[in-house]
Amino acid sequence: MSTLTYAGTPVEVDPEGFLQQPEQWNEQIAAEIAAEAGIDQLTDRHWLVVNYMRDTYLESGSAPSIRTLGKSSGVPIKELYQLFPKGPAKLAAKIAGIPKPRGCI
Amino acid sequence: MTDQDGSAISKLGPIEKVSVIVSKGSLEGIYPGLIMANGARMEGIEANVFFTFFGLDAINKAKHEHVKVSTVGNPGLHLATMAGAIPGVSALVTRKLAAEMEKLDIPPIPEFVELIADSGGRLFACKASVDLFGLSEDDFIPQVEDVITVGEFYGLAAGGQVIFT
Numbered sequence: 001m002s003t004l005t006y007a008g009t010p011v012e013v014d015p016e017g018f019l020q021q022p023e024q025w026n027e028q029i030a031a032e033i034a035a036e037a038g039i040d041q042l043t044d045r046h047w048l049v050v051n052y053m054r055d056t057y058l059e060s061g062s063a064p065s066i067r068t069l070g071k072s073s074g075v076p077i078k079e080l081y082q083l084f085p086k087g088p089a090k091l092a093a094k095i096a097g098i099p100k101p102r103g104c105i
Numbered sequence: 106m107t108d109q110d111g112s113a114i115s116k117l118g119p120i121e122k123v124s125v126i127v128s129k130g131s132l133e134g135i136y137p138g139l140i141m142a143n144g145a146r147m148e149g150i151e152a153n154v155f156f157t158f159f160g161l162d163a164i165n166k167a168k169h170e171h172v173k174v175s176t177v178g179n180p181g182l183h184l185a186t187m188a189g190a191i192p193g194v195s196a197l198v199t200r201k202l203a204a205e206m207e208k209l210d211i212p213p214i215p216e217f218v219e220l221i222a223d224s225g226g227r228l229f230a231c232k233a234s235v236d237l238f239g240l241s242e243d244d245f246i247p248q249v250e251d252v253i254t255v256g257e258f259y260g261l262a263a264g265g266q267v268i269f270t
Contacts, residue, residue: 065210066143066147066220066224067210067212067216067220068210070220070223076223077220077223077224078223078224078225081146081223081224081225085149086148086149087146087147087148087149088147089147090147090148090149103210104140104144105140105143105144105209105210105211105212
């Protein structure tokens with residue numbers, strides 16, 4: 001476990017940069033993580049997914065599958081992959097400040 | 106190849122592309138390939154899926170809702186061969202497994218292939234098998250991009266990993 005500084009705030013991250021304590025997250029941190037991943041501007045559509053991801057994790061203790069993300073986040077699968085080309089479930093989780101999802105689906 | 110502290114490392118870097126071959130037509134024969142392809146897309150890895158022989162059932166409009174677990178000659182089920190052959194047993198086992206998969210959020214086959222296509226995975230049918238079974242492109246779901254030869258498949262797979270299931 002190591003510490004990184006985003007938006008002036010030190011946060012605990014795993015070796016891949018996923019926040020380990022979701023309460024350390026804020027929207028500025030999200031924007032900086034996104035920029036690091038090549039997403040310069042988080043649009044409303046990105047936020048829809050990121051917030052859904054975060055809310056689901058905080059409510060249920062686990063991140064949604066890509067199937068659920070496509071069905072329930074309000075953003076269909078095709079667009080999810082356009083918004084987060086390097087893998088929506090993983091990248092949205094990282095931006096949302098929650099631990100890396102470990103599901104296979 | 107291992108590094109100094111003995112852990113395995115790859116000198117080739119991360120996998121950028123996988124081409125998955127689905128060659129079997131039973132439920133347990135089709136799912137692993139679909140899971141590998143979808144899992145690749147989830148990691149941002151390019152994915153091609155090549156359906157051949159009875160694996161074509163996964164993309165066959167008339168058949169992909171009716172794919173069943175093979176209950177005869179399937180030692181993994183620990184079911185006597187005679188019992189597995191009783192009419193209805195295959196359907197029953199399939200229903201039970203499908204219910205378990207739904208709990209894990211694993212989609213049914215028709216939805217799963219659509220999910221992979223929507224995720225940017227490319228679906229192809231094997232020409233030799235299509236000819237053998239007297240099928241045509243119209244028999245397949247619209248997400249199937251093309252009917253291709255083995256040679257064309259290798260062309261698509263070039264530079265990536267091939268996974269046979």
